[in-house]
Amino acid sequence: MAGIVVVAMLFIVSGRLGSVEWATLLKAVLHTTYRLALAYSLALVLGVSIALLVGWSPFTDALFPVFDILQNVPSFALIPLFIYFFGYTDQMIILFAVSSIVWPILFAILTAIKNAHRDLNDAASIFGANGLRRISFYLAPLSFPAILTGSIVGIAMGWESVIGAEIIANAGGFGAFIKDASVSGISHAAIAGMLAILLIVFVVNRLVWAPLLSESSSRYAE
Amino acid sequence: MPNDPSAVALVLSRVSAIFADEEARGVLALEDISFSVPSGAFVSIIGPSGAGKSTLMRVILGLMPHTSGTIIRKFSRPAMVFQNYALFPWLTALENVAFGLRMKRVPRRERERIAREKLKEVGLDHLEKHYPNALSGGQRQRVGLARALAISPDLLIMDEPFSNLDTITAEALKADLLKIWRTYGMTILMVNHLIPDAVELSDHVIIMKARPGRIKENVSIDLPRPRDIRSAAFFDRVDALTTTIRSVS
Numbered sequence: 120m121a122g123i124v125v126v127a128m129l130f131i132v133s134g135r136l137g138s139v140e141w142a143t144l145l146k147a148v149l150h151t152t153y154r155l156a157l158a159y160s161l162a163l164v165l166g167v168s169i170a171l172l173v174g175w176s177p178f179t180d181a182l183f184p185v186f187d188i189l190q191n192v193p194s195f196a197l198i199p200l201f202i203y204f205f206g207y208t209d210q211m212i213i214l215f216a217v218s219s220i221v222w223p224i225l226f227a228i229l230t231a232i233k234n235a236h237r238d239l240n241d242a243a244s245i246f247g248a249n250g251l252r253r254i255s256f257y258l259a260p261l262s263f264p265a266i267l268t269g270s271i272v273g274i275a276m277g278w279e280s281v282i283g284a285e286i287i288a289n290a291g292g293f294g295a296f297i298k299d300a301s302v303s304g305i306s307h308a309a310i311a312g313m314l315a316i317l318l319i320v321f322v323v324n325r326l327v328w329a330p331l332l333s334e335s336s337s338r339y340a341e
Numbered sequence: 342m343p344n345d346p347s348a349v350a351l352v353l354s355r356v357s358a359i360f361a362d363e364e365a366r367g368v369l370a371l372e373d374i375s376f377s378v379p380s381g382a383f384v385s386i387i388g389p390s391g392a393g394k395s396t397l398m399r400v401i402l403g404l405m406p407h408t409s410g411t412i413i414r415k416f417s418r419p420a421m422v423f424q425n426y427a428l429f430p431w432l433t434a435l436e437n438v439a440f441g442l443r444m445k446r447v448p449r450r451e452r453e454r455i456a457r458e459k460l461k462e463v464g465l466d467h468l469e470k471h472y473p474n475a476l477s478g479g480q481r482q483r484v485g486l487a488r489a490l491a492i493s494p495d496l497l498i499m500d501e502p503f504s505n506l507d508t509i510t511a512e513a514l515k516a517d518l519l520k521i522w523r524t525y526g527m528t529i530l531m532v533n534h535l536i537p538d539a540v541e542l543s544d545h546v547i548i549m550k551a552r553p554g555r556i557k558e559n560v561s562i563d564l565p566r567p568r569d570i571r572s573a574a575f576f577d578r579v580d581a582l583t584t585t586i587r588s589v590s
Contacts, residue, residue: 139504214382236425236427237423238423238425238427239427239429241399241402241404241421241423241427242421242423242427242428242429243429245404245405245419245421246420246421246440246441246444246488246492247440247441247444247445247492248440248444249444252444254581256440256443256444257429260431260432263431312400338430338431338472338474339430339431339474340430340474
């Protein structure tokens, strides 16, 4: 944190960021953040639902390799497909990002369910967590730490996907902004933008993920 | 104690079970297991590791299929206590104990009342808001026992409940368990590896041998209760069982 602040201060103090259009940059960064937030929310709902249903069904072992192959399809290879269906729109960027964020969440949960201690599974069965109630009273709470770690990895990939798609499709947001900036040679603007994104990542991590992680690691520890 | 000698809780007749190991070859875990457990009896199962004792418990509970033979289950509310406690880490002690009742849709107030009562019975009512990670091994096992008692089980299966506990904790829990058994009169099936424990607690001791898991001997312990664990008769039983165990391990 201190590092980011110091670097930012240095830039500002030395007047090197004077030429940056702050309003445009801020709008671009917020647009990207908004796309990522929406994509993450969708991916979370989708990933958690699919993983819990598959983990609950008897087909986990059979479906695991299928998901593994799907996950290994490089997501940027699919971007023409998304552009074909959705054009150069917000939906395209968001859905494309969903397609990359969903995998780490899905896999983290499925792995947690697969690796759950057999005795814990047995206890859930013996004490009546069967049928669909097994999902809400056993599999979902069991998956909580995995949902956290999957989300953290997923969001990291999400930044890449959203910004990458914005660069490729020139579809607004921070990606398009740095593309323009580098084309017109204003690299300071790109650097300022990166600092802004680092700041967002840092704040979200500190305020959201770090407290949740420490909570889950202490409670779920053996 | 509801101990009608004609009533049985469980009958196994020539039960075998195969399960797949990592290379998916079938491994015969249990072979030709036959025994019956009288209603309200305390039965211990001892034997070397690999004798399929835990597998047998899972087969009895229907958590794992058996490949041949017949199981007659004359119980309706089985509960289990695990060697490594198997408490739900996301629930407090009270919520863990109330879990079975919650699954039976018992209203919150009622199930918390019962859960508190059971926690009190195992001496942990002051720790009801603690999560399992804040409890010691002995306390966790007591929560596990209370969780089992909360559903008023007619069959209580215990898989090496004392093996992760130090001697003093285990002795205290054993005394409480005997008291609970006298009060409730449920059938208890306990996997154990300590012969003196088995002799002290049980009406019958089933000795298993390994690879494949078979019954070597089924011994009745007819010493009067409460048992004097320093009497000559007690040592005789322990001696005899020790000899049998040596011959299978």
